[in-house]
Amino acid sequence: MPHPFTPVATVPVDVSTARVHEEGWQSWSPSGAYALGDKPYRPTNDNWATVCYRPGVTVPEGTFQGEGLLALDPGDGTPVRLWAAPEPTRAVPSIRLTVEGGTAEISADGPVKEFTGTDIQMVLGEWASSLAVEAPRPAPTVWCSWYEYFTAVTEDDIHENLRAMDTLDLPIDVVQIDDGYQKALGDWLTLSGRFRSRAGIADAIRARGRRAGIWTAPFLVDPASDLAAEHPDWLVKDLDGGFLHAGRNWGHDLSVLDTTHPEAAAYLTEVFRTLRAEGYDYFKVDFLYAGALEGVRHGSVDALQAYRAGIELIREAIGSEAYLLGCGAPLLASVGLFDAMRVSPDTAPHRRPEADDYSQPGQDPAEFTGAGRQWQHGRFWVNDPDCLMARPAVETRERWAAHVEATGGLMASSDRLLSLDQWGVETTRRLLAGIDIEGADR
Template identity: 85%
Template sequence: MHHLFTPVASVPVDTRTALVHEEGWQSWSPSGSYALGDKPYRPTNDNWATVCYRPGVTVPEGAFQGEGLLALDSGDGSPVRLWAAVEPTRAVPSIRLVVDGDTAEVSADGPVKEWTGATIQSVLGDWAEGLRLSAPRPAPTVWCSWYEYFTAVTEDDIHENLRAMDTLDLPVDVVQIDDGYQKALGDWLTLSGRFRSRAGIADAIRARGRRAGIWTAPFLVDPASDLAAEHPEWLVRDTDGGFTHAGRNWGHDLRVLDTTHPDAAAYLTEVFRTLRAEGYDYFKVDFLYAGALDGVRHDGDGGDDGDAAALTAYRSGIELIRQAIGDDAYLLGCGAPLLASIGLFDAMRVSPDTAPHRRPEADDHSQPGQDPAEFTGAGRQWQHGRLWINDPDCLMARPAVETREQWAAHVEATGGLMASSDRLLSLDEWGVATTRRLLSGGAR
């Protein structure tokens, strides 16, 4: 599975001024540049290691490690060097850097190719341009329910904000219903008690000249869901015959839908075809790391090629969703293994979640907070317009949000997907003006 690390390069460095860029595994994995004396951000517990970092990978103390991409500015005026996965959508080697005296020793556990450039961001950008992807479509502007209502969102909350968009004259293209409308993870077409009709609310959104958007976590299954009870054979297993564990969230353990099982694939297709037929044409698909976890799947042995098989299963699962929603629908990924996602999405979350507060829980930089979202969002600015439209996460401009001015400035500076996530009637004058300005700018 994870192979031996073999030497790739020895590079002289000025230890006072050199910088190393680590690229994290997925949306929420810390990514960015460090001085050689810095301690890079690492998981503070096993659960977050699974949910927010590359599962099964422990980086030794004193080492820097990028997943598929690692860049070094040696600090002595020589060109920046980047080591990159040769076939990023098929295999994502871990690339490691250890400093020995005034030399950086670089090694990798799979094939990498070297690039050189002027700066860390520019050489990463050159690498992305070398993939020759077509330019991403501009993103619509969005209002999202999550950061005000979280899982307690009701249909009435959506109606209230829909009216407020008109009253406040906010240029919102898409009204996106987030987590909370569904009965359970996996039971996407069964409503929670807080919603009356999914098609009805889509009609109401569209009647006001806006587009309807919806959130799912397509590869996650709650063990207490009807799906888990009725179709255990649709879940990815571990090599001991139990279920593959996708971490713990929402207060319970999570399982993984096996999209290589024909019936599970048919179910997922039905979910997205149904939502599309109901009028939804903007899809935020979240917690996508689950679809790339190692395990025993229906169409493979999950043996020694576990990594490659998991990435293939992941990509085919996303392709299934794209076929069901159609080419014209807008697809935003989140919590996604980034290099394995190249070529599949219109927009991509490039950082951990933001929050109404600056600091992350337990000082883990994969956890919600403005600091981690800004650090990794800035570190991945090179992806914007090349791999996809970057999603820096939602603007929150209400008075209750700490350092809201600084957060708004970060979101605006990215030029990426612009989304508001406040109860609009709770905005003060500054909040309304800022929200209107950012949404009017749109993705550049």
């Protein structure tokens, strides 16, 4: 049952200059600062509310809301105020702000602590540092198949780009195979018809002196998969006894793997141990919001405990030396678990997203939320601003490249490399040469 909102603070504000930072629930949830007269970004349909925002949470009109974190610059020269979850890896309260006249009223549905500072980004960074997370390792440079080939990627596409990296002399550490190699969501070890051998590709990548990376969505299950047909007891249930609905994507309704079920946990361990043994040591784990959805699980743990336990299971299976990148993840509940984290919605070859929903793919929403979460970089993890796309067909590619470069975060190319013109090759090479998490040249 939802907890009631109780008053936290009353703050005088200058309504013409005050700003509010909303922290979204997960990687794709819009996050950033608004003027009091702005209309914050909200889901434009029920499906995106489940897939990209905090499910089950409807924010009243005229209300700002942060998930576990909300900051207010009163705009009158008084200190910035920040309200945050005391233990965000255990509980993430929703925090609301409404304005009446020249007064802001703050309320929350769980305990919060208050912090102050001189500006919003500074107080956010100081709060992040107070959690004393171990400093993240520098990220490798990456080539990723997704934004050129999407789910139609083939084994031959990977080999072509692997050769092109040498031809173009690109400083790429990791070659990451994205969605499309597997038969279905959940059937991670069964190949699609476009791939012949995962181990063979990993061997070819490593033979050229690069590292092999691979994508999974470990908590999602396609109801048409072999896993769903053979092991329906491995899926999270809803309160009515049916399968928990994790939204719709890839043209399918999606179910959730119950990693508190011992056999499902053993299966997930087998998947990641197998991939690791085949030579993969860079793992992008995506659509992680599904592991934190409220539902009926085999184990008597809450959703955030189940989520963290599932990620810890993956980490144990791949080992401490492998690099782990999260995406679509409930952010504050993920602190301390990842090497790198996507901190924005997907980018795209276009600027504006579908229906102006800033959780949806587009360069504008990726820039808005990526900039709003820059304070997390180097404190919680290496920020992943999403991939560089430098091919001529990409709209405003120069502006997108400038955003990716300015973050100083994970640098990943996602073009068919032989399609790059001179500007694309030079920009890709320059950004991949990169800067580390301290901002110093490599």
